[in-house]
Amino acid sequence: MAAPDRVLVPTLGRPREDEALAYALETFPQAEITLLAVVTPLDAPLSEGGVLERSEERTAQARQSATELLESVADSAAADRVRIETAEGRPGTVVPRYASDEGIDHVVMYGSGTGSAGFLRRFLGHGIAATVVERTAEPVTVLE
Template sequence: MAPSHVLVPLDGSPLADDALEHALETFECPITVVNVILPLDAPMSEGGLLGADEERVGAAREHAELVIEQAERQADVADRTVDIMIETGDPADVILDVAEDRDVDHVVMGGHGGDANRIAKRLLGTVATKVVAEAPVSVTVIR
């Protein structure tokens, strides 16, 4: 059954761009793209190591806007439009929440290498691993 609404999380990586390209080429339904800004006070963020300040907050927001602008250009090339979102939080949790809140029935995302001690994380990446494990909808991971 073809999905009626696809979510594509974007982080500016080539695999995320490939995920959007795949979604645009494969699915005729509405596509929502989301970029998740990691809170700068999170332990694994730059701000968690250096302390959050206005300059880093502004840089994170600027990066998110560039990622979204690139997605809009990519959609234009495919003669499509995408709904856009910029959210702040834990990336996997935000992706799962958006999928539920927006009645998404398919997620297409890039996979990234992760913790070398766990095979699933090496194959998919920590965010993708959590989304695949917890999403109540189908997930396509682009490698």
């Protein structure tokens, strides 16, 4: 299997996503990396809830978080291979569609939730990572 040219690393603003980005940068040193900041709709179960913010503000915050994530993980040479994009929707739908539409060769994501709810979702196969794996035609690496 040839090394992928285009790798997608989705981010949802969860802990340990820096590990997925670091893994992608190290494992695929020649690939273009897309850091996709997914903005989950406020009515979705993964919503941060609380104050209802306008979509544009939430998208800007997601882009800023992705930028900070990139700065925390990559040196300037590696950062040149990374572009940041945003997409709004449910991650289990957005990530596979983005990968297909944009010609992504491989997806790398962190799959574990936190706490007992994350464990239960993983155990029952209802986690975001499981959904992405099921719906994505391209290879998906899920870090635990």
